[in-house]
Amino acid sequence: MRSAARLGHWVGAVACALAAAPAAAFTTNITAANPRTIYLQVGVGSFTGGNYNSGGTPQANPTVNLVSVAVPTAAVGNSAAQAMATNTGATNSFYDGFAFCNANQLYVGGFYRSTTNTGAATVTANSATPLSNGSGQTLPFTQIRWTSSGNGDTGAQPFPAGTFTGTASQTIGPIARNQWAESCFSFSYLNTTTPAAGTYTGTVTYTLSAP
Amino acid sequence: MRPLAALIAAALAFVALPAGAATYRVDDGATQPYESAVALRWRSVAPTRGGDDTMEGATTVQVRLNLAPWLNRQGRIYLALPEQPPGKVVARWTTQGRLLPGQVGTGQRTLVYAGPITTPLLAETLALRIEADGNRMAASYRLNFHFEIDVD
Numbered sequence: 527m528r529s530a531a532r533l534g535h536w537v538g539a540v541a542c543a544l545a546a547a548p549a550a551a552f553t554t555n556i557t558a559a560n561p562r563t564i565y566l567q568v569g570v571g572s573f574t575g576g577n578y579n580s581g582g583t584p585q586a587n588p589t590v591n592l593v594s595v596a597v598p599t600a601a602v603g604n605s606a607a608q609a610m611a612t613n614t615g616a617t618n619s620f621y622d623g624f625a626f627c628n629a630n631q632l633y634v635g636g637f638y639r640s641t642t643n644t645g646a647a648t649v650t651a652n653s654a655t656p657l658s659n660g661s662g663q664t665l666p667f668t669q670i671r672w673t674s675s676g677n678g679d680t681g682a683q684p685f686p687a688g689t690f691t692g693t694a695s696q697t698i699g700p701i702a703r704n705q706w707a708e709s710c711f712s713f714s715y716l717n718t719t720t721p722a723a724g725t726y727t728g729t730v731t732y733t734l735s736a737p
Numbered sequence: 738m739r740p741l742a743a744l745i746a747a748a749l750a751f752v753a754l755p756a757g758a759a760t761y762r763v764d765d766g767a768t769q770p771y772e773s774a775v776a777l778r779w780r781s782v783a784p785t786r787g788g789d790d791t792m793e794g795a796t797t798v799q800v801r802l803n804l805a806p807w808l809n810r811q812g813r814i815y816l817a818l819p820e821q822p823p824g825k826v827v828a829r830w831t832t833q834g835r836l837l838p839g840q841v842g843t844g845q846r847t848l849v850y851a852g853p854i855t856t857p858l859l860a861e862t863l864a865l866r867i868e869a870d871g872n873r874m875a876a877s878y879r880l881n882f883h884f885e886i887d888v889d
């Protein structure tokens with residue numbers, strides 16, 4: 527037994543010596559730079575270098591597009607919804623150039639990049655300030671609704687149909703983390719009131735907020 | 738007697754390893770990355786329909802391998818990237834010719850040299866490109882590489 531014990535200690539000493547032999551590892555620290563990126567396009571947008579799928583890069587575009595309708599005098603207030611048209615001409619998705627929208631639709635799309643799973647980004651609309659004819663008469667944005675579609679799409683749109691609520695932060699739809707979302711809106715004027723004659727204008731501001 | 742015999746066998750096997758075919762960690766303690774941290778950026782600025790959420794970055798590593806224990810022997814040297822956070826990582830590199838270029842993923846090792854060990858200190862520069870899943874890059878991570886050698 528004593529021999530066994532001594533040998534056991536000796537084996538242990540050899541093992542320790544080998545474990546202490548040179549065995550290094552080089553390390554490289556990696557960290558995510560600019561991990562959060564968001565992009566929202568309502569109407570026209572701008573890219574340089576082509577579409578996304580060919581390496582294009584989104585740019586800021588300050589254009590405010592117009593959605594309008596001229597209601598015939600005989601139809602004012604008759605509750606027959608009046609289709610509205612856009613002046614955007616932006617029917618192709620900058621994702622890949624696909625003709626995703628049709629004429630007179632408003633493109634709404636964007637993406638949200640993040641390394642952390644803290645929820646989706648959200649598109650909201652501020653329609654709190656009503657349309658005005660410049661003479662003191664107003665029309666609430668609640669008189670305008672939209673349907674949502676996309677050429678080639680099946681299933682629900684990421685930004686569904688709705689009606690403006692005339693509030694400062696109406697949810698339009700989410701953009702899930704690391705996803706691209708796009709829809710095409712077709713607006714209508716509900717035409718359920720009889721406002722004073724005139725041209726009513728107003729602005730809806732869309733905002734994309736990331737968690 | 739049985740325990741004693743087992744201990745003797747174990748001891749013989751243990752001390753016999755350096756003389757036979759075996760794998761050893763190479764002392765690369767003098768290896769240094771040029772940058773203290775590699776900043777990874779989205780490979781695709783926007784999410785893609787193919788789900789490419791890769792982040793990538795590059796650095797240069799000055800490799801110094803102490804090969805003295807295996808001098809004048811035949812060996813195969815590998816660059817290994819053990820399994821570790823943040824999960825799937827791929828490292829690709831080019832070299833100046835003393836080691837082979839290649840790529841390695843987490844949990845793998847890749848051959849960078851095969852042949853006689855003719856120098857006690859092998860120096861090489863790796864232009865290293867690292868790719869990681871952006872969905873797992875919520876924090877900074879320390880990637881541990883090491884070199885191994887198989888000697889005949």
